[in-house]
Amino acid sequence: MNKKQYDVIVCGGGVSGVLAAIGAAREGAKVLILEQTNSLGGSWTSGLVAWIIDAQNKKEYIVSEIAESLKSKGKGRFARSGCFIYEPEAMKILLDKMCTEEKIDIRFNTFVCGSQKEGGRIVAAETVSKSGKESFSGKVFIDATGDGDFCFLSGAEYEKGNEEGLMQPMSMFAIVSGLDAGELEAYDNSREFSGDISPKTRLYEEIKRAGIECSQQKPALFYLFNDCFLLTANHIYGVSGTNSEDLTKAAVSARSEIGSIVDKLKNLGGIWKNIHLVSTAPSVGVREGRRIKGEYTVTLEDIYASKQFEDSICDVCFGIDVHALTKDSKTGYAGYGDGKKHNYQIPLRAAKCYGFDNLYMAGRCISGDFAAHASYRVSGDAAVIGENVGKAAARQAKI
Ligand SMILES: Cc1cc2nc3c(=O)[nH]c(=O)nc-3n(C[C@H](O)[C@H](O)[C@H](O)COP(=O)(O)OP(=O)(O)OC[C@H]3O[C@@H](n4cnc5c(N)ncnc54)[C@H](O)[C@@H]3O)c2cc1C
Numbered sequence: 001m002n003k004k005q006y007d008v009i010v011c012g013g014g015v016s017g018v019l020a021a022i023g024a025a026r027e028g029a030k031v032l033i034l035e036q037t038n039s040l041g042g043s044w045t046s047g048l049v050a051w052i053i054d055a056q057n058k059k060e061y062i063v064s065e066i067a068e069s070l071k072s073k074g075k076g077r078f079a080r081s082g083c084f085i086y087e088p089e090a091m092k093i094l095l096d097k098m099c100t101e102e103k104i105d106i107r108f109n110t111f112v113c114g115s116q117k118e119g120g121r122i123v124a125a126e127t128v129s130k131s132g133k134e135s136f137s138g139k140v141f142i143d144a145t146g147d148g149d150f151c152f153l154s155g156a157e158y159e160k161g162n163e164e165g166l167m168q169p170m171s172m173f174a175i176v177s178g179l180d181a182g183e184l185e186a187y188d189n190s191r192e193f194s195g196d197i198s199p200k201t202r203l204y205e206e207i208k209r210a211g212i213e214c215s216q217q218k219p220a221l222f223y224l225f226n227d228c229f230l231l232t233a234n235h236i237y238g239v240s241g242t243n244s245e246d247l248t249k250a251a252v253s254a255r256s257e258i259g260s261i262v263d264k265l266k267n268l269g270g271i272w273k274n275i276h277l278v279s280t281a282p283s284v285g286v287r288e289g290r291r292i293k294g295e296y297t298v299t300l301e302d303i304y305a306s307k308q309f310e311d312s313i314c315d316v317c318f319g320i321d322v323h324a325l326t327k328d329s330k331t332g333y334a335g336y337g338d339g340k341k342h343n344y345q346i347p348l349r350a351a352k353c354y355g356f357d358n359l360y361m362a363g364r365c366i367s368g369d370f371a372a373h374a375s376y377r378v379s380g381d382a383a384v385i386g387e388n389v390g391k392a393a394a395r396q397a398k399i
Pocket of ligand 1: 012014015016017034035036041042043049051052053054110112113144145146150171172173284285286287362365377378379380382
């Protein structure tokens with residue numbers, strides 16, 4: 001057992017985890033983050049999903065502080081529909097700095113692989129890393145692993161997939177260079193657009209012209225900086241983020257498809273003649289994993305009813321975004337929801353693990369049904385859920 005005692009231990013230093021840690025530290029808690037990669041930010045950085053949706057109504061939260069800080073350094077900007085786009089490497093550096101300033105302990109390259117319990121209380125998180133097997137004791141624990149690994153390993157109840165057990169496809173983002181922002185205006189999904197053909201449809205047709213039937217029917221390019229764009233152009237179907245073999249298969253197939261798309265676009269010449277693949281995301285993007293059972297479960301009906309809660313921890317303003325569940329979709333989406341944005345709240349109880357006294361979830365693994373998850377999972381909301389769960393955990397640790 002590591003000798004240090006923590007008030008709050010955050011498993012997973014991704015979007016919600018890093019915000020939970022900062023939120024808890026600002027409430028005076030001694031915090032530890034356990035993260036399997038070597039950077040903070042998760043989907044924002046190792047996933048290269050550098051496009052924060054539902055960030056526009058979050059002025060009083062740390063996610064806005066992050067956006068304003070990146071913007072002031074010329075490393076990010078607010079773009080279409082108030083979404084925030086930024087340089088992923090700048091985000092990594094900023095999150096390291098913020099956590100260092102808050103005196104948060106961080107362990108990178110450390111995989112959370114178990115828990116120690118005394119009845120309904122968690123007493124320690126178990127990890128494996130280059131240092132071997134270790135355990136870290138704390139008063140309150142937050143599972144921000146995206147897939148609910150820590151709650152699962154502690155024996156919590158959970159659900160996965162829709163009523164047929166189908167899950168949203170994975171996708172791998174990439175950064176490409178050698179493109180001229182002016183020439184690619186009609187393909188740029190970070191701009192407001194009008195007209196009959198969306199940038200996504202235009203890009204799909206162009207990739208088809210290059211000789212590839214793209215697995216994601218709505219691929220997208222987002223202008224980043226200089227001659228660089230973010231590219232998302234693949235769907236990997238029928239794979240699970242909680243299966244290591246599937247994660248490997250998904251990464252290999254996604255990287256191969258991205259490589260082929262870039263090579264074939266280059267062969268088209270014209271506006272594509274200098275395109276280069278700079279980087280594929282270090283982590284394949286997993287849209288959904290386990291949804292851990294909480295003391296409350298957010299449902300699609302709650303969203304349609306614009307449900308408000310006394311213990312609200314996040315105001316969401318987004319629609320139901322379920323990508324195609326099988327490869328035969330013609331539209332890229334699975335047809336859930338009514339296509340509209342909805343305003344609703346997430347209660348703290350949906351982030352409190354059912355059956356445990358001192359265990360919370362943050363981010364996409366909180367308690368919700370399949371369709372509701374497809375809404376609140378976007379990173380502007382995952383960030384605010386994380387921050388407020390961190391604060392609640394810190395307050396509980398003081399009792
Ligand atoms: C392909 C894709 C496209 C998306 N597009 C958008 C978009 O355009 N805009 C938007 O706002 N949202 C988008 N999202 C949704 C959003 O990015 C995520 O739902 C959100 O970031 C989830 O936050 P999180 O904190 O739950 O998980 P993450 O940010 O994924 O963080 C989880 C962290 O836990 C770590 N971890 C996992 N397991 C362990 C373990 N056992 N031990 C230690 N560490 C562990 C991971 O390495 C990671 O750092 C997209 C998601 C995907 C996958």
